[in-house]
Each structure stands twice: as structure tokens, then as C-alpha cells.
Amino acid sequence: MSSWEPVIGLEIHVQLKTRTKMFCRCETSFGLEPNTRTCPVCLSHPGALPVANAQAIEWTIKFGLAVGCKVAARALFARKNYFYQDLPKGYQISQFEAPLCVGGHLVVPGPEGEREIRLNRAHLEEDAAKTIHVGGVEGRIVGAEHSLVDFNRGGTPLMEIVTEPDIHSAEEAKRFLQLLRQTVVELGISDAEMEKGTLRCDANISVRPAGASELRTRCELKNMNSFNFIGRGIEAEIERQKKVYASGGEVKQETYDFDAASGTLTAHRSKEEAQDYRYFPEPDLVPYEPGPELIERLKAEIPESPGVRLARLESVLGYETALKLVMGGLDGLYEKLVGEGAEAKAVANVLMNELTAAGIEPAAVNPSELAKVIKERSNMQRAAFTDAIAASGTDSFAAIDFISRGAISDTSELEPLIERILAANPGQVEQYRGGKEGLLGFFVGQVMKETGGKANAKVVSELVRAKLCS
Numbered sequence: 001m002s003s004w005e006p007v008i009g010l011e012i013h014v015q016l017k018t019r020t021k022m023f024c025r026c027e028t029s030f031g032l033e034p035n036t037r038t039c040p041v042c043l044s045h046p047g048a049l050p051v052a053n054a055q056a057i058e059w060t061i062k063f064g065l066a067v068g069c070k071v072a073a074r075a076l077f078a079r080k081n082y083f084y085q086d087l088p089k090g091y092q093i094s095q096f097e098a099p100l101c102v103g104g105h106l107v108v109p110g111p112e113g114e115r116e117i118r119l120n121r122a123h124l125e126e127d128a129a130k131t132i133h134v135g136g137v138e139g140r141i142v143g144a145e146h147s148l149v150d151f152n153r154g155g156t157p158l159m160e161i162v163t164e165p166d167i168h169s170a171e172e173a174k175r176f177l178q179l180l181r182q183t184v185v186e187l188g189i190s191d192a193e194m195e196k197g198t199l200r201c202d203a204n205i206s207v208r209p210a211g212a213s214e215l216r217t218r219c220e221l222k223n224m225n226s227f228n229f230i231g232r233g234i235e236a237e238i239e240r241q242k243k244v245y246a247s248g249g250e251v252k253q254e255t256y257d258f259d260a261a262s263g264t265l266t267a268h269r270s271k272e273e274a275q276d277y278r279y280f281p282e283p284d285l286v287p288y289e290p291g292p293e294l295i296e297r298l299k300a301e302i303p304e305s306p307g308v309r310l311a312r313l314e315s316v317l318g319y320e321t322a323l324k325l326v327m328g329g330l331d332g333l334y335e336k337l338v339g340e341g342a343e344a345k346a347v348a349n350v351l352m353n354e355l356t357a358a359g360i361e362p363a364a365v366n367p368s369e370l371a372k373v374i375k376e377r378s379n380m381q382r383a384a385f386t387d388a389i390a391a392s393g394t395d396s397f398a399a400i401d402f403i404s405r406g407a408i409s410d411t412s413e414l415e416p417l418i419e420r421i422l423a424a425n426p427g428q429v430e431q432y433r434g435g436k437e438g439l440l441g442f443f444v445g446q447v448m449k450e451t452g453g454k455a456n457a458k459v460v461s462e463l464v465r466a467k468l469c470s
């Protein structure tokens, strides 16, 4: 059987965390009493006029600048016409020609090195209201008795990001999305939480014979609400299309939902083409022309991109660990600790496990003191190490208070004990002297056991080795 190459493009909606909605002054909200954050504009009363949210526009431009987009000199809003009960105007205000940001890219680390995924555009639009189906299975429309609409979400600003079809595996799609999420979170423009629906992703998927350059019929995968589901959903769709072609069939352009519990795909409607939406410029909003001062100010606010930091860490720690550090906001401290001479993997482990479990704010930690503790870890009692981590976020934290605490380093105390242990294990002593040097750990372990873990492991192993070689 010939091999197939998946071709994947993503459409991502990021809910911007502005205080108010995109075209009115209603508060944005999550989980409030339904229909309590509404006004004539977001309820689409006749004659109500939209006013664009300047913060949402600036943030979209800021994102664009962070990923190398070209910012439009003159951006337009457009009406996207369709009818649904969650959109009583009969159209959504979006952008079509002249979006705020065009082009750009993200560099995604992967097993075969870094790959550049190009963006087509990033534009701004308003969200529709939320429909709740009552009486059906799991809130689905099929079998529902009636449907309710909550307009609190209607009019919330959404940044839509569309990629070029540059992604070639489910894993790459997941990595791209994780990096994109981290980018918007660090820019401070969205919480981008998939579980809350503030980050949503649809995938356009097709397959083609490996090495071909054609684009075959694509299917759209919708409603995936975790990184894990996205990976599995795309995988399932790729396999489905391969089977269709392998059995001599043709893939039809359709939209699918992925059900994570059963791992199955359900087709739900044929996809509209752009012309079906009859886009035209929104006559109630003036074109937007960002000035050079704004662009310069926004550029100056952009921090070093998480992609660059991820790539730097990945080469040392591997992707999963690097991603956890970057996404956990721990990589800044990681780099400082390694800069103080602590070993990279040990630092990563301490940060992801002990420091996180202790609830220590990374910014509060004095890196040079914590680095000393990490370097001395093998010589410290477990309890002293745990206490040191717990205290590492305080101003008075000093490594020396913990490193020297309670450990038995006194050779006159340790030597008789070591001699007793060697005498009690003549077989192991003989094996060690016969070349089985791994047994050193066994003897050190015995000493630690006898002392209740209080012996200085480094001193013990030096003493044991000296005695066995004598």
C-alpha cells in the first residue's frame, strides 16, 4: 500500500479577555446568570449601532506583530451573512477583505527539527450567543425538546487565526496549538483555556500520496475541546480518509464532530463556501487605520517568544519537559538556576515537581540560593531538602541553613558503623573486590538505613570505597 501524507490547516478562535464586548459596552462574562450582560447592540435591536473595542483591535495587532504578520494599513470590518437563532442580526460582524493581520508564522519544534507553520491571517470578529439544547442526549440538538439562547456570550471579541495547510501530522497540529496558546497567554490578551471555550480549534484535513503537491478534498473537524482530543480527532480523520481512498472511494467535503469517549467521527453538515456568506463591508463601522506610533508602542511591549525559548530548552531536555517548563512559567527560573551551575535535568525535575507542589511563585525565588540547594541535594537529608524548597520563596531563604542541617558527616561516627556493615556482608564485599563496583550503592544504602537517612551520602560513599579498596 502506498503511503499517505496528511495536509492539515487550523482555524483557531481565541476569546480576547477585554473587559467589554467587541461592539458594545456590556461586560464580557463566563458562567454568569444567563442574559444578564446584554444591551440593544448585542441583542441586535433594529437601529442599534456598533462601536469597535479599541483594546481588542490593539491586542489583535499585538499578536500579529509577535508572530511576524503584516499589519493592514487600512483594515475593514465585514458582514458575514447567515441565519441562526444565536445571531439575530442575521449576520456576524467579522473581517473578510483587509483583515487586521496578514501572513506571519510560528516555528514549531518537532522530532525532525523545527518546522515553520505559516499563518494566512489573524482577524477580529464577534462571537455568537450560546445555544443550550434541553432534553436531548448530552445537550445535543438531536432529540432535544427545546433550545435556550444565552446572549451573555453574544458579541464577545474573538480573534480568528487561520493557518496555511502546512501541518503534516496530528502531533504537529497539537504542538502548533500548544505554542500558539502559550503565545497569546504571555501576550496577556486571552486566558485561552480550551475547557472553558476561550480557545477553540477547527481542523481542515486532507491526505495525499506522499510526495505529491496536489491538495485533495478536505474535511473539517469541529468542536474539539482539549489538546489531547485534537490529536486523537485528527488522527482518526486521517485514518478514515486513507481507508476511503484505499477502498477506491472518494472523500466528500463534510464536517465532522469527534466524540472523544467513543473515538468516533460523526458527519453533521456539508460545508458552506465563502460565497454563501455574501460578505460585504460593514457600513456602520469606519475603516481602521493603525498609526506608526501605535505599532511602535505595541512592538516594544512584546516579550521574547515562547517558541524561541522552547526550542532552546528542547535541545537539552526534550520537548515534553521543555513544554511543561515554558507553559508552567518556570523556564525563566530554570535558565537562571542552570546559569548558577545547577545540572539541567535536576533543575527541571525540582521545578516541575517539588517547587510546583509546594506552591512557590517562581518569581519569588532567589536563584543563587536555590541552585546551591539543588547542587547539594544528594548530600542532604530528604526532610531538609523538602524544607528548603518550602522556604525558597521567602526573602530570608539561605541555602546554608538547610544544607548543613543534621547530616552526619563525622567520620569517627560513621567508620565503626561501616566496618560493622562490611563484616556482616562478606559475600558482597568479595564480589565488589572481584570487580562488581555497582555494589557500592548497596553498602551506602545499608549505612543510610542504619542512620535513618541522616548520614551524609557523599561522605559515606567515600569512606566505603576507601575501606573496600584497602
Ligand SMILES: [Zn+2]
Binding pocket: 021, 024, 025, 026, 037, 038, 039, 040, 041, 042, 043, 155
Ligand atoms: Zn451589549
